[in-house]
Amino acid sequence: MKYIDEYRDGRLAKDIARQIAALADPGRSYHFMEFCGGHTHAISRYGLEDLLPANVRMIHGPGCPVCVLPIGRIDAAIALAMRPEITLCTYGDLMRVPGSNGSSLLKAKAAGADIRMVYSTLDALRIAEAELEREVVFFAIGFETTTPPTALALKAAIAKGLGNFSIFCNHVLTPAAIQNILESPDVRKLGTIKIDGFVGPAHVSTVIGTEPYEFFAGEFQKPVVVAGFEPLDVIQAILMLVRQVNDGRHEVENQYIRAVTALGNEKAQAEVANFFELRESFEWRGLGEVPYGALRLRPQYVAYDAEKRFSMVTPAAKDNPACACGAILRGVRRPTDCKLFGTVCTPDTPMGSCMVSSEGACAAHWTYGRFRERARQVDVGRAVA
Amino acid sequence: MKYIDEYRDGRLAKDIARQIAALADPGRSYHFMEFCGGHTHAISRYGLEDLLPANVRMIHGPGCPVCVLPIGRIDAAIALAMRPEITLCTYGDLMRVPGSNGSSLLKAKAAGADIRMVYSTLDALRIAEAELEREVVFFAIGFETTTPPTALALKAAIAKGLGNFSIFCNHVLTPAAIQNILESPDVRKLGTIKIDGFVGPAHVSTVIGTEPYEFFAGEFQKPVVVAGFEPLDVIQAILMLVRQVNDGRHEVENQYIRAVTALGNEKAQAEVANFFELRESFEWRGLGEVPYGALRLRPQYVAYDAEKRFSMVTPAAKDNPACACGAILRGVRRPTDCKLFGTVCTPDTPMGSCMVSSEGACAAHWTYGRFRERARQVDVGRAVA
């Protein structure tokens, strides 16, 4: 597969890993956070951890839009979907995400709600056109990658005069989340946790470009390497980060030059800007309220905004207090530090955001990595004393 | 079963049959037409023919509303039912009646039409109330018995302001059909066919009373005995007819005095008169156009008249020209005289009206009586020379 297989060559990876080991200062440890679930998935799926030296450790960030969606938003979507006139269209990822009291869209569907999995906003539009007597709501979720397709669907619905199509908007913004993590007290407090650098988003960056990361690199003095989602991309980015740390640099570098530019996809940005505006604040599951961390429809499109159109309320819903996701998302703790991990909390019965999608830190570790527990008697990379 | 079992006592029947045989003049034959399919059914179902002397013969009349419904009305109902907004409610009897080109409501249902079998107009009303977004059409069919329930459903729909309920009216009238038969050229023409008397309807008469038959008895000089549908009722009525014929009388007698009065159910008549009016002419399958032989909704209820509301057209559709139903319904021929009987035409693949319902002359003979063919080498009772 062109532009895939080349970047999955394991022999090259082993060599690069050797180069990382050679460059990594044995007297210190390197903690890099990959913001994106896509990177988390690649790391776990390909067993990258096994290639890295013990003192280079990856911290799995909050970059999975499914994981960070608050329970209340799922509850609100379920309540909406249970209304007889509503057809809720959603990406398959959301079907199993648990709401309150063990509910989920999958169970709501079983209980009679008209919920359709779609592959694309194009499918949701098609449903709305074909079933004019239904109120078709698209459960929009995702980062800067997934927002432009939602914007185009809205644009098409307006152009076609589709009065039965609306959007339940849960689009969130990457830079705001990174800033939130860097500003969190435990990350800022010297000594408790150390993030030495970031692997920056791959596909989000195709849209927003590398420029938005310059601020963090400067303000927080952390190197950022934007990287593709293939395993060689990731390992090369780690090498680039190790080099920056060793050099004392904190620059934004672009490993994913084949698809990412400094300014990103300006056409996509413009489409998004036409239809969406910032929310002052939005809850990220695991992180809490993130200022300017999400989008909503502009007021002129209120008729297409399901929250307004159907007077949706987002009920308050708390995660299990024993769930350590918040700390995990900020790199302060690891999945196995959580008492619930692998017992009460598994991908079949997730208790917190990190277990919800296979890109969450806990789910990735459970699904791909838990065999390592036995081997790892002494946790050399443990950051919390 | 009270008021059923008493009238099914076979020993009494044999004795009455013996009395009929004793009274019947061996020098002549007696031909009585039972107008009603209910009588036809009872005669076939209980094997009454086997009890009667050879010179007393029953002719099966057109008294089955399913049989006499023209193909075009079925076609019209199917075309209506195929419209996506329509829910067509119908008595089960109509489901298998063939329209043109091998179609039927059962097949239309299989092809996707929303067709519901109901036991009562009450069920159709319930469906209309429960599914306000559907156009619920009741396929109304039947004689004077079945019309009052349709009238009451219409009354209730109006009272409830049910705007999605309407009626495809195919109600027909018994006296008109009897008159049509008596006035048909082959029946009038002396010598070709002889009807010596009528067994009058049971349940139709509970509604219209015995009075409407006085006209025929007088005008056509034919005895009429209104009779119940149980086999003893029928055999007693035959005895009463034999007596009248022997006496040279042509009176209206009432064998079914336990349920039928001279004036009938005036309340039911009034309800019908409130909502229905005569059609100048209506096609009876097998009989052709019968003047004043059917009802339609009064003009003030046009909104509830599916024919008007949905601009229904009744396409012209012809029976197989080899089908002898018309002559059979007038008593001129018998089912086995038809070339199609039992070969191309069976209850599974009916070609004409008499094979359509188990109360039709051909179907009753096929379903219950065809074993008699072998025995009956010489057809003593055959009326046509």
Added chain:
Amino acid sequence: MNMMIKAYRRKLDVANGRVDLSHGAGGRAMGQLIEGIFHKAFDNDWLRAGNDQSAFSVPGGRMVMTTDAYVVSPLFFPGGNIGTLAVHGTINDIAMAGAVPLYLSASFIIEEGFPFADLERIAQSMGAASREAGVPIITGDTKVVERCKADGVFISTAGVGMVPDGLDLRSDAARPGDAVIISGSIGDHGVAVMSKHENLEFDTDIASDSAALHGLVADMIAAGGAHIRLMRDPTRGGIAATLNEIASQSRVGFRIDEDKIPLKPEVAAACEFLGLDPLNVANEGKLVAVVAPEGANAVLATMRAHPLGSEAALVGHVVADDNCFVQMTTSFGGGRIVDWLSGEQLPRIC
């Protein structure tokens, strides 16, 4: 540390839960459903072995195999439910060959949203029926389909059994002169189900006759095996369909006597309500046996001695008839044909 085993599995919430698509996807949820409901209800070593098939020892000889799909609606009705039917019906088709039923398989197609509680009730009654009959359900399958792509649950069972040495019942074996015996009253099952049908709903105490007939059959074979020509359970289409099938397969006719056919007054009354002929109404715990004349009395006496045959009756005889007519002398004294029902058994008005 065994994480697979340690991993907490939330208990199936049988009281309030519903089947969703994950229960048919081949993952842990499916495993939990199968174990928590089916294995528990059917409980036996074969299922516990967890193979995709089950093994058992058979003696050499003649075996029979049969299958039926059960799609009854409503799923629960007086006297049983779809699960008991699925056990009894398939056992009966084995027993009708004179065979000793040995094992059953069960395949479930479940509609998304189906309540666990109903599924468990069905599974439990299948387990009970199979234990009572001594015929274990040793292998099965579970599929889940989307809402409105099934009707609650459909069950297909298959079964195998061994035919006693020397016995060979065949559908073409009826001979003129043979006796026709019915094991009890007709129409109970069909009327019990129809009484709960949406638009027809009427009140009655009639319960389905659903029962496994292999015990009765074993007694019959012991008493008059050599004389029994064939047996059939008159299910869909009632005894009318069964007698017509036999007639056309054996190229004979029947002459039966309406007065001799056992019929409960309530069933007769319900048939009057619905305009149905009880001869067309389904049975699920009755059999029709065609028996050589010399064995008829012995077989009949044996049947009457069995609880499931206490009302057995000799209702008529096989006659030579090229037309394969099933003729009946009505209780009224006349003659009529008993035909298959044309089309579906619809409640009729006329």
Added chain:
Amino acid sequence: MNMMIKAYRRKLDVANGRVDLSHGAGGRAMGQLIEGIFHKAFDNDWLRAGNDQSAFSVPGGRMVMTTDAYVVSPLFFPGGNIGTLAVHGTINDIAMAGAVPLYLSASFIIEEGFPFADLERIAQSMGAASREAGVPIITGDTKVVERCKADGVFISTAGVGMVPDGLDLRSDAARPGDAVIISGSIGDHGVAVMSKHENLEFDTDIASDSAALHGLVADMIAAGGAHIRLMRDPTRGGIAATLNEIASQSRVGFRIDEDKIPLKPEVAAACEFLGLDPLNVANEGKLVAVVAPEGANAVLATMRAHPLGSEAALVGHVVADDNCFVQMTTSFGGGRIVDWLSGEQLPRIC
């Protein structure tokens, strides 16, 4: 004059007709459907006998029985249809016990309105598949349910077969050191079906691998019967589910090598499109065999000599592991667990 026989039966209009409720009602219409489509397609003496069950001779020994329901949507897909699956899948579950499949039963649940033409196409391919496999469909059942109470047609097949003397394959027989062999490329079936799925529709030449494996199995047993511990066909849930099932039933772990698992480039590409792991994708003509180390080479060589095993590969080994983990060395060089899929296999975006 024989009126029953003379009575004209309008030919089934297979080109344009549809199944309606009368075809499930036990009357003549049903008989005509069954004869005109099923008996014609499956054509054998057992069905022609017209009994509610079919009889056959068996030698004494160990028999296996299995059943599966087939509800695949769409009904037709590259490489097969629901009917071929229903034949192959059940034969395979018999073959996985090392048994020689003998007979099949088939029960059909048909949605009102289903085109005769589609039904005939399905039945014909079932007949062809069963003849090709030498495993006749000897008994069956047909039910018709109302529109929107099924999804075109569902088929449940059951099957029986005889296990060769001395052979005893069991799910708990895997032992550390045993070799794990896969008979060919994985994921073909699931991808072929998904490629025709409504919302996912993509174009590809991938065809389902649907095939009957009993011939391959017979060769394997002849070559290394004593060394074969167990076999499974990795259907729903893919080889991930199959290996996890075996691991937990045998209380062992697996260590497999991603590089050695046969995978077609198009299947890999389709999985990229859909965000699926081919290890979770269904197969319908593949088997996983666990073989004692000393027999592995012989079994593998035999498999490669068979057309259905030409790409067979030894992909890993059984290891001792209380956690029953299925571990895989990725083609990238790292390690990972291969887990069951949680919930339904959904196309995912992330």
Added chain:
Amino acid sequence: MCLAIPVQVKEVLPDHMAKVTLDGVSKIVSTALVDDVRPGDYLVLHVGYALAKIDPEEAERTLALIREAAAMGDAA
């Protein structure tokens, strides 16, 4: 045509409805077409509606006539 059966009124219900019975089988039907329905009455039931009452005396009279005719036949 017009299948109809004799049923007995068990209970008069509001809105011109009644619970009627035939040999242990009961059903709720409309009596809107018949006046003055009381428990114990026999009605002629057709498509869920009572069309007429059955007059017990006339029913007995009919049976008497039938028996009389049969007796004559028996004697014949």
Added chain:
Amino acid sequence: MCLAIPVQVKEVLPDHMAKVTLDGVSKIVSTALVDDVRPGDYLVLHVGYALAKIDPEEAERTLALIREAAAMGDAA
């Protein structure tokens, strides 16, 4: 997050759509977010929409850098 794959344009279709392919598997997707799409181009495909073009030269440059790093590692 944001599963996306590189696909090649086989055919440009009206209304900003294109038929794209990956190793013999093809699908029709939207190219409304990317300008100037031509047959042979490689695109990054996400939820049915192309988000970006892939620059073949930069792709090669990345691979060269990777190989270079690997060579250093190999030597290490």
